[in-house]
Amino acid sequence: MPELPEVEITRRQIEPLLSGRTIATLSTTKDSYFFITKPAALKRRLKGQRVARLERVGKYLLAHVEDGQRLLLHLGMTGQLFGAGVSSVRLLSSTGSAALSPEGQQAFAPDDHTHLRFSFEDGGPEVYFRDARKFGKVQLLAPGERCERLDKLGVDALLANGDVLHAGTRGRKAAIKNILLDQQVVAGIGNIYADEALFIAGIRPRAQAGKLSRPACERIVRAAQQVMRRSIETGGSSINDYVQPDGSDGSYQDERQVYAREGEPCLRCGAAIKRIVLGQRSAHYCPRCQR
């Protein structure tokens, strides 16, 4: 599940494959709610356009085109952005195509889940956006066009501070875990890093957000930044679905302290890690270390 660190790793690996290259053709799957901008419009408006750079905003990727258009991508739960020619690309949820060989040596061939396929005028490696579950999104913004999705995002988690979270939680009765997952307060935190940050900060996921002190908010934000920076360094979390664009596993999952560790001993105090459901999502915490 791509959260801020996984999206940032994707940005770093894919930007060199996009920037400075001119799109020759774009192929897509048939229209679905995956496409905020219709496939026909995407193809027409991107043909012959040169990509300038790839930016990350929260969990979104934003490809800037030289004519001022911007292509907004969200990886959802299972989205993958990767380049052709990487022999070890390991596909997620591959539907029995020959693309996935046991050794991962065979070249990737676009399948039913490959919603975007960019080819370039230089004839070099194609770039693919694949998403089996279609929780991802693609939207093409015209030059200067406002984007409500981006406008309502809170401060990027790596740039936030305790004041942002403190202000964003005043008067809120919801659990702090739910507020951390709300992208309008702080953008980029998902289920894994919310649990990990709350563990480090020593605060229970169910704690009422509006009652948290300023120092507590500061601890939470700093903890979130600490775990996400470390995750970026180690290639992200390959727990459920995520692999890096080059096909290799990340290794942050080896450092996680509470996420998906229900019943296992807390690495700090030995108590059994608990799992509860909060806002339709699982939350994990140490009943002794987190109050």
Place this chain on the structure above:
DNA sequence: ACCGCACCCTGAGCGC
């Protein structure tokens, strides 16, 4: 304004 919940989707893992 805020909160909780249903929903979109498909593959993995499990029990039988």
Place this chain on the structure above:
DNA sequence: TGCGCTCAGGGTGCGG
């Protein structure tokens, strides 16, 4: 071997 069930959860939108 294969079926049917549950689970995973980011984001949106709804009703209360």
